[in-house]
Amino acid sequence: xxxxxxxxxxxxxxxxxxxxxxxxxxxxxxxxxxxxxxxxxxxxxxxxxxxxxxxxxxxxxxxxxxxxxxxxxxxxxxxxxxxxxxxxxxxxxxxxxxxxxxxxxxxxxxxxxxxxxxxxxxxxxxxxxxxxxxxxxxxxxxxxxxxxxxxxxxxxxxxxxxxxxxxxxxxxxxxxxxxxxxxxxxxxxxxxxxxxxxxxxxxxxxxxxxxxxxxxxxxxxxxxxxxxxxxxxxxxxxxxxxxxxxxxxxxxxxxxxxxxxxxxxxxxxxxxxxxxxxxxxxxxxxxxxxxxxxxxxxxxxxxxxxxxxxxxxxxxxxxxxxxxxxxxxxxxxxxxxxxxxxxxxxxxxxxxxxxxxxxxxxxxxxxxxxxxxxxxxx
Numbered sequence: 001x002x003x004x005x006x007x008x009x010x011x012x013x014x015x016x017x018x019x020x021x022x023x024x025x026x027x028x029x030x031x032x033x034x035x036x037x038x039x040x041x042x043x044x045x046x047x048x049x050x051x052x053x054x055x056x057x058x059x060x061x062x063x064x065x066x067x068x069x070x071x072x073x074x075x076x077x078x079x080x081x082x083x084x085x086x087x088x089x090x091x092x093x094x095x096x097x098x099x100x101x102x103x104x105x106x107x108x109x110x111x112x113x114x115x116x117x118x119x120x121x122x123x124x125x126x127x128x129x130x131x132x133x134x135x136x137x138x139x140x141x142x143x144x145x146x147x148x149x150x151x152x153x154x155x156x157x158x159x160x161x162x163x164x165x166x167x168x169x170x171x172x173x174x175x176x177x178x179x180x181x182x183x184x185x186x187x188x189x190x191x192x193x194x195x196x197x198x199x200x201x202x203x204x205x206x207x208x209x210x211x212x213x214x215x216x217x218x219x220x221x222x223x224x225x226x227x228x229x230x231x232x233x234x235x236x237x238x239x240x241x242x243x244x245x246x247x248x249x250x251x252x253x254x255x256x257x258x259x260x261x262x263x264x265x266x267x268x269x270x271x272x273x274x275x276x277x278x279x280x281x282x283x284x285x286x287x288x289x290x291x292x293x294x295x296x297x298x299x300x301x302x303x304x305x306x307x308x309x310x311x312x313x314x315x316x317x318x319x320x321x322x323x324x325x326x327x328x329x330x331x332x333x334x335x336x337x338x339x340x341x342x343x344x345x346x347x348x349x350x351x352x353x354x355x356x357x358x359x360x361x362x363x364x365x366x367x368x369x370x371x372x373x374x375x376x377x378x
Contacts, residue, residue: 007056009190009193009194009196009197010052010055010056010193010197011052011056012197013048013052013193013196013197013200014048014049014052014053014056016045016197016200016201016204017045017046017048017049017052017200017204018045018049020045020200020201020204020205020207020208021042021043021044021045021046021049021204023204023208024038024041024042024045024204024207024208024211025042027042027208027211028041028042031211031215032215032218034218035089035211035214035215035218036088036089036091037084037085037086037087037088037089037090037207037211038085038089038207038211039085040081040082040084040085040088041081041082041085041089041204041207041211043078043081043085044078044079044081044082044085044203044204044207045078045200045204046078047074047075047077047078047081048075048078048200050074051071051072051074051075051078054066054067054070054071054074055067055071058071064114064115065111065114068110068114068123069107069110069111069114070107072106072107072110072123072127073103073106073107073110075131076103076106076127076130076131076134077103079131079134079135079138080099080102080103080134082138082203082207083134083137083138083141084096084099085207086138086141086142086146086155087141089210089211089214090145090146092141092145102130106126106127106130109126109130110123110126110127113126121173121176124169124173125170125173125174128166128169128170128173129170131166132163132166132167132170135159135162135163135166136163138159139156139159139160139163142155142156142159143156149210149213150209150213151206151209151210151212151213152210154202154205154206154209155203155206155207155210158199158202158203158206159203161195161199162195162196162199165191165192165195169188169192172188223235223236224236226299226300228278228281228282228300229281229282229284229285229286229300230285231285231289231298231299231300231306232297232298232299232300233299233300234299234300234301234302234307236299237297237298237299237301237307237309238353240297240299240309241255241257241309241353241356242353244309244311245346245351245352245353247311248312248346248349249349251312253312254312254345254346254347254348254351255309255310255311255312255313255345255346256309256310256313256314256315256317256318256343256344256345256346257307257308257309257310257343257344257345257356257357257360258307258308258310258318258321258322258341258342258343258360259301259305259306259307259341259342259357259360259361259363259364260288260305260306260307260308260325260339260340260341260364261304261305261306261339261340261341261364261368262280262281262284262304262305262337262338262339263337263338263339263340263368263372263373264338264372265277265280265303265304265337268280268337277304279335280335280337281300281304283333283335283336283337284306284329284335284337284339285298285300285306287328287329287333288306288308288325288328288329290328291321291324291325291328292308292321293310295311295312296308296309296310296311296321297309297311307360308321313345314345315343315345315377318343318345319343319375319377322341322343322375323375325339325341326339326341326373326375338372338373339373340364340367340368340372340373340374340375340376341363341364341367341374341375341376342359342360342361342362342363342364342365342366342367342375342376342378343360343363343375343376343377343378344356344359344360344363344377344378345377359378360378362378363376363377363378364376366378
């Protein structure tokens with residue numbers, strides 16, 4: 001361990017930061033714009049790369065203003081950028097002015113203990129305290145708002161582990177074990193810089209995993225839900241129906257199915273336009289879901305036709321649900337609509353989804369033929 005040169009470790013951090021900045025930049029370019037924060041996450045390892053170059057340049061004659069003050073400030077900037085990326089990703093507002101003042105004040109502190117009162121141990125204590133505050137703020141934010149997804153947990157663990165390293169580094173510096181300069185080849189210095197290299201890599205990987213996890217979630221949502229009304233699409237609802245019928249074989253308690261069709265919807269589109277028609281569909285879906293139980297499943301079957309699955313529900317109870325739907329859409333809202341409903345119930349272990357759909361469809365046509373805006377049972 002003592003043979004490891006801090007310069008080599010810092011160069012390694014720069015290489016890793018470069019690779020992760022490129023990966024995150026490509027993700028920002030090609031991932032959906034709804035996945036926010038990728039730009040800040042890509043800028044964070046870029047800042048860490050710049051800091052590594054500045055740290056390494058001190059031995060090559062780079063002035064302390066860049067190699068010490070600039071390097072420390074840019075390294076902290078990377079931590080701030082990563083934190084803001086997390087805020088943007090989760091959908092929280094960012095506070096750039098506050099962080100800007102924080103970084104300016106930090107830079108002034110580093111400059112004071114570099115030029116006015118040169119003191120490496122004090123500068124080390126100051127830097128460690130300031131960067132610890134950034135990581136602690138990010139960890140606290142993710143614990144409160146990040147949820148329980150595995151990639152977020154990974155980032156939380158990395159932040160907590162690096163905070164522990166920083167606390168130990170602070171304790172050793174306060175105990176007089178700071179050393180003479182950053183590039184001093186000691187065991188403690190090697191351990192601290194190694195932890196920094198690992199943190200740069202793991203935080204960047206964590207950002208990649210968080211963004212990819214969000215992408216998978218969004219794709220699953222698109223494959224399951226109707227993009228306009230945000231209820232189940234036809235395929236997803238039919239899958240739920242098959243699952244419910246399979247469960248009925250075990251429990252002996254079957255579901256009811258409803259086919260719901262908005263009356264005179266084509267006329268409404270022709271008269272008021274398709275945007276108004278879309279607003280009516282969204283209002284219908286939201287209003288209907290508001291009167292359903294948590295276990296009930298509403299889906300868009302096609303166009304203005306919807307289907308409703310009522311698990312473990314008898315015909316009488318299903319009729320009461322239909323009455324509630326009719327009533328909820330007749331309160332005088334400008335987007336209220338009339339609808340016809342075809343209802344059928346499970347008839348035992350030999351009943352199939354195709355048979356239930358056919359009966360519900362037939363009952364719907366009956367409701368249309370009898371004057372619309374009513375429920376018929378098939």
